[in-house]
Amino acid sequence: MSLPPQRAELFYTGKAKQVFRTSDPDVYWIHFTDGATAFNGVKRATIRDKGEVNARISAHIFERVAAAGVPTHLLGAPSPVDHLVHRVDIIPVEVVVRNLAAGSICKRLGLEEGTALPRPMVEFFYKSDELNDPLITDEHALMFGWAEAWELAYLRHASLKVNQVLRAFWDELGVTLVDFKLEFGRAMARERRGQILLADEITPDGSRLWEKGTGRHLDKDVFRRDLGDLGDTYRELFARIFGEQLHGG
Ligand SMILES: Nc1ncnc2c1ncn2[C@@H]1O[C@H](COP(=O)(O)OP(=O)(O)OP(=O)(O)O)[C@@H](O)[C@H]1O
Ligand SMILES: [Mg+2]
Structure with a gap:
């Protein structure tokens, strides 16, 4: 072994x-x-x-x-x-899936935060800190070689599947999944070459999670907008998911 x-x-x-x-x-x-x-x-x-x-x-x-x-x-x-x-070789195209409008899409399109979308929406952003992760279209990703057409199709398909799983998961916990970000990469190991893997993380840092009923934010917006104590919020989220306090405390 x-x-x-x-x-x-x-x-x-x-x-x-x-x-x-x-x-x-x-x-x-x-x-x-x-x-x-x-x-x-x-x-x-x-x-x-x-x-x-x-x-x-x-x-x-x-x-x-x-x-x-x-x-x-x-x-x-x-x-x-x-x-x-x-x-993995990280694909420099970040995927955001949205169920309700919040954050950058509201600013960009003048939507009110919390506007329901008729169906889940997938957006691509170019992963570049210098450029502040700008929104891109397929055309940009193809033109500049960030991803191939079949990869973009896979990213869309897999992200919507992840959305289905996550929505059901958070729903049961009394939480609305508003949106989240994903990163994917190309596997490097010889026996997996070519396979695209979901990478990085799925966390409340990269998701918007609103408590059902109250609309309370249970994600990093608490920190971005000074809405309360992020540590308390994250420990509460942990307890909600795992049915026990972190460190039994
Ligand atoms: N399986 C993996 N193989 C290679 N790199 C990975 C993998 N999973 C995640 N990464 C990369 O590792 C880094 C994790 O660090 P972190 O999330 O703190 O970075 P960050 O500050 O968000 O910066 P970045 O802009 O590079 O994402 C990210 O660059 C992410 O893309
Ligand atoms: Mg990161």
């Missing part, structure tokens, strides 16, 4: 996670930190327990999504704040 991959050198420090290489060249180790940023890094804070809540929620959701037939990068969780994942 082979040993599980061991953590090796730090490879990338992002705004919310650190990525390490491992003893297996096709496997990365992702460490979820307590760092919070908003407005592309302009607003920053450290939020106790955020890394753990995000890592555990993301792992839980990725397992459900995989069970529904959308392959993900997740291999396992060596600790409550770490994921072992298949190394």
Whole structure:
């Protein structure tokens, strides 16, 4: 039996996670930190327990999504704040799925926040911090070689499938899934070459979650808009999902 991959050198420090290489060249180790940023890094804070809540929620959701037939990068969780994942070549097209209008689409199109959409909507954004992740069309992605046509078709299809799974999941917990962001990548390992995997994370950092009935925000908008204590909000979300307090506290 082979040993599980061991953590090796730090490879990338992002705004919310650190990525390490491992003893297996096709496997990365992702460490979820307590760092919070908003407005592309302009607003920053450290939020106790955020890394753990995000890592555990993301792992839980990725397992459900995989069970529904959308392959993900997740291999396992060596600790409550770490994921072992298949190394991928991240496709620089971020996918946002919307069920209600909120955030950037409201500004862009003059919609009132909370406007119901007749059906789930998929938007593509170019993953570029320098450019503030601009909205793009298929044409841009194809023209500049960010993704191929079949990949864009897959991203749309898989994202809508993930939306179905997530909507049912949050619905049962009394939460409306307003929107969320996904990243996908191309698997690097020889035996998986060409396969597209759902990567990165699915967390309340990259989702809008509104409590049914009250409309209370249970996501990173609490931090973006100073609506309360993000740590308390995330711990409450954890308890809602797992039926127990984080750290039994
Ligand atoms: N399986 C994977 N293989 C390779 N890279 C990955 C994988 N999953 C996620 N990543 C990348 O690892 C990084 C995670 O760090 P984090 O989310 O903190 O970055 P970030 O500050 O949001 O910056 P970025 O703009 O690069 O996303 C991201 O760049 C993400 O795209
Ligand atoms: Mg990120």
